[in-house]
Amino acid sequence: MRIDCKHVWQHISAYIDGEVDAALRAEIDQHLETCEICSAVLDSTRNVVVLVADNRVFELPAGFGRRLHDRLEKELETAGP
């Protein structure tokens, strides 16, 4: 049975994470071969996932680590855990 586009979209996230079973993966792969729209949806979703994971998108504020450890150091000097 051929699956439709909506069915593919429902599983896109699990597909990207490699969490769909072999049978479903094969069906999706087959659909993607002929469906330009789903291929573009998959590629764009995967691209967004890759981009947001880049360290440059979410950076800690400058000096965050230093301020945190300075405050911790004061705590460590005064009290045991």
Next chain:
Amino acid sequence: MRNAPNPEIEAEWIRRILAGERHLFHQLIRPCERAIYFLLYSLLRNEAEAEDVAQETAIKVYRHLHLFRGDSQFRTWVLSIARNEGLGRLRKKVNLREDSLDALTDAEAGDFTPAILTSWREIPAEALEQRELGELLRQAIDGLPEIYRNVVLLRDIEEMGVRETAAALGIAEGAVKVRLHRARALLQRALAARLKKFAPRGRKLFGCAR
């Protein structure tokens, strides 16, 4: 996984810290810092407050270290403390009733249909050298409802596993998967059209003088 913690080394450090080698706490907490901050940022949406509560979380973790039982990962335990601290701050700030914070549930109706494209050109990571692209991505994530935003931050940005994310947020693994799927669909829809301009178009984009 980013900064993947090693449970055996952590257990050893915790034992030594509790035995008096307090300075080791700096090393113990370091791999958790990013996740603590971004989880809090996701909740509070304010850099200064997220940083302040992150510091309070680290101190609380230190003071309660003897209570860590090792039946979850250390980072998971730390993140659940961070989340509690963050929720406490949020309640104080907006004087919200406890139950209204998680008002949005998984049953909430929403349109998670992706943006329909007929072609897509991949945006290379190098395009992030342009500040505008990073800003666009941050805005899109900031614009997600909180229950989706924190899952994206832990799963896709901190690259934590499904189980650890579920434990840190106190939700079922199935909910993590559903929320992540919806969050990615919302992001794809919010971003697809706007990201096109960052696709490489030969010399025009990358060959021009900066």
